[in-house]
């Protein structure tokens with residue numbers, strides 16, 4: 013579904029150039045659930061953001077469904093319709109109700125009529141147990157509820173691929189479970205997912221593949237049972253020993 | 257005289273231009289009763305009647321514009337009018353830019369003092385005193401030059417000079433004898449004119465440097481003098497003004513109702529609102545463009561050039577007084593245009609508030625978390641949709657109070673439009689004040705109207721703001 017070839021990303025800052033991604037090559041196949049783990053600052057978010065072009069790669073290639081992504085605004089917008097993204101800090105639109113948050117994109121992009129989008133929003137909200145919140149503003153929701161709405165907002169575009177950037181890191185511990193449950197559900201439904209996470213149990217249980225990133229590179233790429241139980245990589249061992 | 261030497265060479269064929277146009281354009285300053293003043297909502301006076309006579313004898317119509325006295329030469333130089341009749345005297349300084357006709361009226365500068373003041377009886381007694389003059393008149397020039405040891409109060413018109421005298425802030429007023437007669441008549445009993453006049457002067461028509469109109473005006477004016485027309489006109493204006501009773505109701509009657517004076521208030525209100533609303537719309541458009549340029553992260557060369565231009569615009573507009581901007585736009589940029597004064601003023605105020613709105617808009621957009629824009633883009637929305645549907649509504653909520661302030665400021669700042677002769681709300685009040693010699697009723701009326709407008713605007717913004725804040729309620 014997505015082929016990434018030798019992806020590099022540099023940031024120019026006042027204090028010089030930072031090399032954040034240093035040659036990432038990987039394939040993401042339909043139906044895969046990929047967990048990305050690794051120390052903070054290793055470039056996990058940047059990699060995810062390159063996949064839907066929120067960041068412009070410095071060099072390298074990303075091929076989505078056989079088409080190379082180029083920079084033209086149209087093709088970027090087109091690609092993003094098929095890739096949903098869930099952010100650490102939810103990024104719900106505070107001036108819109110839950111329902112409006114969910115229907116804004118499909119209606120604005122004329123993919124659905126307002127009625128169709130409303131129906132779909134209600135179906136999705138029911139699935140995540142938030143039907144009763146359709147007409148409230150985000151400020152009235154708890155963190156866990158916000159993140160569930162954010163997932164629904166991305167799903168309303170019927171994406172082929174979902175990107176999650178630490179979706180539970182900003183949540184109080186008691187709310188993490190409800191969000192992971194929704195993601196587990198989604199995985200069982202066959203969605204292709206790339207999840208940056210520190211929830212090792214979730215990665216172990218749901219992922220089909222785990223990428224360990226460090227210093228802007230993929231250091232290990234193994235199925236979870238191998239990576240978590242008997243990884244030969246010393247960097248992986250060190251990282252796991254620190255967080256487990 | 258200097259102008260005589262090269263007039264034939266550069267003579268502009270203004271005359272045939274006027275004939276072609278079908279009307280002649282007079283500029284004056286209607287704050288000099290009885291030569292030119294606002295009567296009800298019309299400009300009237302000796303100079304105006306003379307101008308009508310001139311137009312009639314030329315066989316063309318007459319268009320009158322009313323601007324501040326200091327702006328009159330600029331009106332001529334800029335080609336906004338054909339001639340000026342404003343009780344103007346020859347001055348060497350002005351002669352560099354304009355040409356003067358033969359005199360059509362001989363006036364004297366006289367001194368008005370309070371009746372209870374016995375210390376001023378001749379010109380010499382003026383030394384060391386406070387002298388009120390009409391800014392830019394020959395009386396002003398003379399007194400500023402001659403009485404260096406006195407405090408010369410240079411005031412916007414004779415009526416205000418008179419108010420200063422009556423309230424004791426000035427000891428004497430130096431002014432032309434005809435307006436002096438009217439001013440004294442209105443305050444009979446309180447003031448007197450000294451027997452000894454300061455100097456004689458001769459009112460002349462004024463035209464642009466090198467205009468051939470001056471010869472034509474000379475011949476018509478001497479005709480008007482010799483056939484007694486000018487004497488007839490001055491006699492007509494020398495008659496007494498009607499008597500009013502005293503008391504507050506009479507004052508209101510005199511200020512607002514007599515001669516339909518409320519009509520100038522309405523006209524002023526209409527212009528103020530027109531200019532403010534138009535300028536706000538234009539300012540919002542310019543401001544959006546500026547905010548867009550300033551916030552753009554594009555590395556293209558033309559965007560960088562635009563960014564520099566935007567910075568220059570912001571610095572110049574925010575770093576210079578509004579009056580100066582209005583003058584530059586009116587007299588330099590829009591000199592030969594068919595646009596009305598109100599349109600030009602709207603453009604000038606729009607350009608001005610564009611700078612302030614641009615900065616406000618920019619900070620409003622920056623106050624919205626960048627994650628909002630990214631979330632919108634990640635859903636496939638174009639950058640335009642993301643801005644319009646997601647970022648802008650949130651920015652608006654943050655800046656609406658500031659925008660409301662900007663609008664209120666603009667309403668009040670439009671009073672500067674009076675400088676290019678637009679009858680705005682403040683000027684309407686000023687003019688009534690010069691007619692009635694009572695400052696309070698027109699001032700309070702105008703203040704009350706501003707207050708009502710501001711209250712209405714605040715109320716509307718409040719409702720709007722509450723709607724925007726609905727989403728903040730827990």
Ligand SMILES: Nc1ncnc2c1ncn2[C@@H]1O[C@H](COP(=O)(O)OP(=O)(O)O)[C@@H](O)[C@H]1O
Nearest residue numbers: 023025030032051052053054055056057058059
């Ligand atoms: N827009 C940016 N400008 C400059 N540096 C950035 C930017 N975004 C990320 N970085 C830097 O890139 C590095 C990797 O960041 P990130 O991808 O967020 O890491 P992770 O998600 O693995 O913690 C960090 O050192 C961060 O400071």
Ligand SMILES: [Mg+2]
Nearest residue numbers: 056057058178
């Ligand atoms: Mg991150």
